[in-house]
Amino acid sequence: MTQSKTLETPTLPSEDRSGRFATLTFERVVSAPVATLWQAWTAPAARAVWAASMPSVTVEFVEADTRVGGREISLCKVAGEADTRCECGWLDLVTEVRSVNYEVVSREGATQSAALVTADFTDLGETSRVTVTVQLSSLAADMEDGHRAGFSAGLDNLAGTALRTMVLQKRIRAPRSVVWNAWMNPETLPLWWGPDGFSCRTARIDLRSRGEWVFDMIGPDGTIYPNHHRYGEILPQERFSYELLWGENGPKHADAWASFEEQDGSTLVTLGMVFSTQAEFQEARAFGAIELGHQTLGKLERFVGAL
Structure with missing residues (x-):
């Protein structure tokens, strides 16, 4: 069975309580080897499988290049709403150990948020663990809640995808x-x-x-x-x-x-x-x-x- 849990770093007293700045941490333990989990996390074809956070959302990948210096651009589409554009730039990739990327979310040309995303992978034998830390700067309301829900659902999808990869x-x-x-x-x-x-x-x-x-x-x-x-x-x-x-x-x-x-x-x-x-x-x-x-x-x- 896949085990999962979400760890959320408390907001410090000195932080902006509006959610402009936040650090979110998520963890999943997956019943798949770390090599498989790493491929599910990084391979563009696999990312396209688990990227949509819920059935009402479709994700169109415009560009995908998982290399240091490469970037990924996707459009999240919900019926009746403007597309949300997500640009991800890969800053560091250590195979089966760590990935670091920036993420910029925009809608109708206006930036909604920017984040630094670090994913650490641990080999547990037949299982593996991924710990994702999101250092978030929000420029629009409710982006912290959106990231919390989106990453949580996305990592659940990732865990399920790894089980059939x-x-x-x-x-x-x-x-x-x-x-x-x-x-x-x-x-x-x-x-x-x-x-x-x-x-x-x-x-x-x-x-x-x-x-x-x-x-x-x-x-x-x-x-x-x-x-x-x-x-x-x-x-x-x-x-x-x-x-x-x-x-x-x-x-x-x-x-x-x-x-x-x-x-x-x-x-x-x-x-x-x-x-x-x-x-x-x-x-x-x-x-x-x-x-x-x-x-x-x-x-x-x-x-x-x-x-």
Whole structure:
């Protein structure tokens, strides 16, 4: 079970009682490894899953670049109200340990608040903890209450998302450009994609933003598994996101992403998936999705090594 609690730092007597300045602290303990929680917190495709604080709110990501010096711009939309714009700039990222970002919230061109957000991650083995500290400066009324409610609901969503997130990583001894080109090339991707013994039969493939790959995966025993990948944002040689559908235009199975980090001439490949439901995540695990996913990355490594 996911455990959660919210810690709120009391307002000091010298502070402005109107809520202009406040420090808010939130904590969640999540039944997922810290590596998974970190990916759920930082990967843009995962952030898009849990960003909306409630069902009546939709969040549109205009820009998302989770790197030091990068920024994220999102629009929170509520029917009948003006959009709320949130700009997040990443100041520090220590993998699975800490992230620091600024956040500026505005509406109709007027700044509502500015904040410094620090998230500290603790590895607890099979579980993990995230502690988020928000140092808030409000320029409009009720922003402290809004941040308190928004971060509390957002972290609850984050905890739930982490419980249905699968993260696979492999370090491949090849430059990032080589690994990227083997993946994002319509001629080569079908040659290695899939676990050992599987092959791909492509109907359509267009590896561009808003493109798609419609294909069948064929198992060693001849079983056919229809697949449809619909691609979202593509940042060349950095990352891309895509949706996994059960067959052409079928129901969504997962929101997925792949990222590529150069490390001393090698490439750390991260493949992440947020399954549509926790039940689907559990079914995939029982089916052997983790082992099969590692086989797929192993085939990529062998393909690259043979170039």
